[in-house]
Amino acid sequence: MNTSVAHALDIADARHWTRKPPTRPATRLRHLLRTQTAAVLAPKLFAYPETLTRWANGDTSDLTTAQAAYIEYEIFRTWQLQERRRAHQRILDYDGCVTAQLHARFSYTTTSGEFHDPRLRRLTEDLPNLHARRLFDARHRDAEEDELRRILADGIGEAYFFRALPLDQQQAAVTISDLHFIQLHY
Template identity: 30%
Template sequence: MGIIQDSLDKAEEHTATRPLPKSAPAQMRFLVKSEKGSTMAVARLLGVSQRTVERYVKAQIKRPRKDLAARLEREVRRRWQPRVRERAKKRAATVGGIVIETRARFGFTAAPGSTDDSRIRRITQALPPAYAARLFDAQAAGATEQQLREIAAEGLQEIYFKDHGRRADGLRVEFTDIEYVEMEF
């Protein structure tokens, strides 16, 4: 996964309305329930035996190994409150939009030494719902990191640099050397 994909996933996780189950047995019970009661499916998912899953569900084992604990938490996070997540994404794609905070190199086609020369900038910008919808659709379609980056760059170009089309008509923005990207919707 790339930095934009990870940022979208983290933003999606922050839409949860209830905390994740804390203990390993509770997490395992949640996974079994999400897999329609199939301990075998959870065992394949986590790379453990079916009997191990059953022992966690009955709370006979309470503390997993570090690698299993990480896999268990990752899978619970991925499946936690899917309807709440979808509602938040739908709201962002139709009404609210998405906020991007980034520190990256933004550059333009310009004469050397001009203010348009490529440089590191920290930008926090709300993008309209159309760009949020494009990001979510591309993510769902399995877009590459580069494709997601291009959609984000186009949104920042139109809203931040071109000021909704009121200036810099022929400007083309390059979004490179990303230090971090955080998104919120």
């Protein structure tokens, strides 16, 4: 179950890749070492830079499953960045649809206070174009998960919670208080 907006964006971006990423850990690591140095990548993998070099040369006998999963996550995060940007721009230019499917609890902040909704809602909504643009821009600059959730909550608030209200009554702010599942399609 995916609970990260950033990872959900990466998975949705994978549908727009023109080439498949490498599948073997050694080739994945070689790709990552082209984009960042071993000294930067090694602490993230809890390994020494020399170990990364050995793994990149093919000796992955002591590579743990957690390290392999992190390498796979980094490949999904960094693979074909230019192609992703072009796909995002095409989606936004031609009024493409960014659909968010989520299972979450929400909180609302109004002028009279903050309210927590205890219901676990299962929603599938198309994000307004403005919020989709903000979400893509934040992802391109590697924004933190909290900022991505705020942008997503604003989009869901406008698309679902406030769609029937006149603009002068849309004073509440929606936040995602508990995210159980997120999946994006575009």
